[in-house]
Amino acid sequence: MATTPDPWGTIHRERRALLADMEGLTPGQWATPSLCVGRTVQDTLAHMAATARMTPAGFFLKLARSGFRFEAMTAREIAELTAGTPADTLDAFRARLDSVSHPPGPVDSWLGETVVHAEDIRRPLGIVRAYPTEALTRLADFYRRSNLIVGGKRRAAGLTLRATDADWTAGTGPEVRGPILALLLAVTGRRIAHGELEGEGTPTLTGRG
Structure with a gap:
């Protein structure tokens, strides 16, 4: 295991x-x-x-x-x-x-x-940081399954999240696509990343705050 x-x-x-x-x-x-x-x-x-x-x-x-x-x-x-x-x-x-x-x-x-x-x-x-991809995908998986403090599970419910810059897809339902960092920020309630996302599920995710 x-x-x-x-x-x-x-x-x-x-x-x-x-x-x-x-x-x-x-x-x-x-x-x-x-x-x-x-x-x-x-x-x-x-x-x-x-x-x-x-x-x-x-x-x-x-x-x-x-x-x-x-x-x-x-x-x-x-x-x-x-x-x-x-x-x-x-x-x-x-x-x-x-x-x-x-x-x-x-x-x-x-x-x-x-x-x-x-x-x-x-x-x-205006500072840009290239975080380790493994850390970002790990966190996206964690937050989309947890409502602890930030309510990520609520935001991601019923949606497919697909990273455009990493080999990572999770969930089922209408798709939301974007850079893995933008997906992570959106799932944790950071509206600043909303403009980096696309797909039919995007209005649902961004509408959840």
Whole structure:
């Protein structure tokens, strides 16, 4: 029986690539709205740093302290890691490049956290990254089967997703075609990728948010 490769090596490499892209950003770039609604580029990197230092026990403790309100807990973590300068936030992220700590949840969600939030940062800044195809197809498979936090299963339901730049097809129903990264972003609710998609199922997918 085949085993699923451990994604942590990819996670660590992608963190390093994002760090390299963010070193030298201007104050205006740090303040740019990310693809995460209501969060700047700095906020989103702070969230990534906070997640990389979290443990399952720490997650439940902080969730309880926030009245079991996930968004309130997340906001407190971001506020803590953005209280200083952008350089301080970057240092907090740098300190966790090789971390394997994480909140409770499947390991693919932390690979997804790394790749999708990196795009949340890079796209508004006009930075292009060629992610490993294997990571993108793995994540597309994960999110189309899961409603965990981002609701990917709901968006992909009843549709065939077909990558035009990778050997990957999944699902049944009207087809949605496009680059694998665009499919991943659309399934995770990033509208910025909608214009890269085509096929009879595209209005259904994009209409689901």
